[in-house]
Amino acid sequence: MSNRTLQQRRTDATPRGIGVMCPFFIERARNAELWDTDGNRYIDFAGGIGVLNTGHLHPKIQAAVSAQLESFSHTCFQVVPYESYIRVAEELNRLTPGDFPKKTAFFTTGAEAVENAVKIARAATGxxxxxxxxxxxxxxxxxxMALTGKVAPYKTGFGPFPGEVYHAPFPNPLRDITVDDAIGAVEKLFKYDVDPKRIAAIIFEPVQGEGGFYSAPPQFVVALRRICDEHGILLIADEVQAGFGRTGKLFAMEHYSVHADLITLAKSLAGGFPLSAVTGRAEWMDAPQPGGLGGTYAGNPLALAAAAAVIDLMQSDNLPARAERLGHQIKERLVALRQRVPAIADVRGPGGMVAVEFSHPGGREPDAEFARAVQAKALADGLILLTCGSDGNVIRFLFPLTIEDAVFEEALGKLETAILHTMNGVQHD
Incomplete structure (x- = not known):
């Protein structure tokens, strides 16, 4: 069936609130490439929004899921448990940063992991x-949504939100927000808004995803740890997007000298299958009463089989190191291009969690239009890119860490062409 026919069916059958970026429909995919229903080929630098660090349909993941499907597909772990849940939990307990006893609970989505991390923190602290x-x-x-620090499109029209959620600015050198500013804002919350003895948790992303791929500076994370220790607060690291090799380490928190009490995981944990997790200090994980955690599909056997294969691939193929190498290549290419393209305000990101930010030349005013134009030109040339950032002026790169070198180089060529094409279009206007 053609893309045009499917597009009309989508419009008729699904609500407009489900925004769709691509005007075509996928038919098949393999590693970093996909083909639409009209036979057109694309290189995928979106990865289902960071879900496919191991690429589309990795043979080892496909085989693991197929083998599990021969045995059983679902029982609900809270009803009839299975060994794979325990085995993958043991692996996460062992691999996540922090030399202390840990436990892991599985869920289905990143949002569920975050919600349950908050539940655990509230149960642990009262x-x-x-x-x-x-x-x-x-x-x-x-x-x-209450925790999310961006209104449009995520919060618009959906309030009121749960109470007792407070926000402070995140360090951002391009916006002149220093670590001292951010930590000072947290301390001002304690002075003006809430007694620290009422705070159960501080949650942060080691590298902000939707926020623009801004990394949390080491001194910022150390200061958060100090504040949490001082006031009996749990520190939650949201690694839903930054985890599983993307930053050049298996977990982004490995870049820091301090540890989180709880880590939320999802996206590339199971290579495209719906699975999320909360891993944390055993004493805090045990705070909720029996029955307080779980979910009908939480820790689905097929997803756990995929996760076990992903963990094995991360280690056997040293994918974090490959993320470091590929990230270096794309940053080197973009930094060189920056000399020719005044709109490039910044190139950043640890490992393969790389982004480029665009601003109006001669200033620091975000240029979302330039980012959208680059994205559109790249898509027309067969490269799928995602924008992000509070102002929509950042393009992030979520290529599979398993991408073939030749395909990666082809994609970089398409990216460079899209940026130069957009710059020339702006200059001619």
Whole structure:
């Protein structure tokens, strides 16, 4: 069936609130490439929004899921448990940063992981308040939206949101927000808005995803840890997008000298299958009463089979190191291009979690139109890109860490062409 026919059916059958970026429909995919229903080929630098660090249909993941499907597909772990849940939990307990006893609970989506991390923190501390940061994205559920530090499009028209959620600015050198500014804002919350003894958790992204791929500076994370220790607050690291090799480490928190009490995981955890997790200090994870955590599909056996294969691939193929190498290549290319393209304001990101930010030349005013034009030209040339950032002026790169070198180089050529084409169009206007 043609893309045009499917587009009309989509419009007729699904609500406009489900925004769709691509005007075509996928028919098949393999690693970093996909083909639409009209036979057109695309290189995928979106990865289902960071879900496919191991690429589309990796043979080892496909085989693991197929083998599980021969045995059983679902029982609900809370009803009839299965060994794979325990085995993958043990692996996450072992691999996540922090030399202390840990436990893991599985869920289905990143938003569920975040919601349950808040539940665990509240049960552990007997407190209700949570501090999050501007530019953060923590999900589309009611608590997820409350924690998210961006109104449009995520919060518009959906309030009121759960109470006792507070926001402070996230460090951002391009917006003149220093670490001292951000930490000072947290301390001012304690002075003007809420007693720290009412705060259960501080949640942050080691690298903001939707917020624009801004990394949390080491001194900022150390200061958050100090504040949490001082006031008996749990520190939650949201690694839903930054985890599983993307930053050049298996987990982004490995870049820091301090540890989080709880880590939320999802997206590339299961290579395209719906699975999320909360891993944390055993004493805090045990705070909720039996029955307080779980979900009908939480820790689905097929998704767990995929996750076990993903964890094995991350280690056997050293994918974090490959993320570092590929990220270096794309940053090197963009930094060189910056000399010719005044609109490039910044190139940043650890490992393969790379972004380019566009601003109006001669100033620091965000240029979302330039970013959208680059994205559109790249798509027309067969490269799928995602924008992000509070102002929509950032393009992020979520290529599979398994991408073939030749395909990666082809994609970089398409990216460079799109940026130069957009610059020339702006100059001619």
């Amino acid at each position: 407190r209700a308040g949570v501090i999050a940061f501007g530019g953060a994205f923590h999900g589309r559920t009611m608590m997820g």
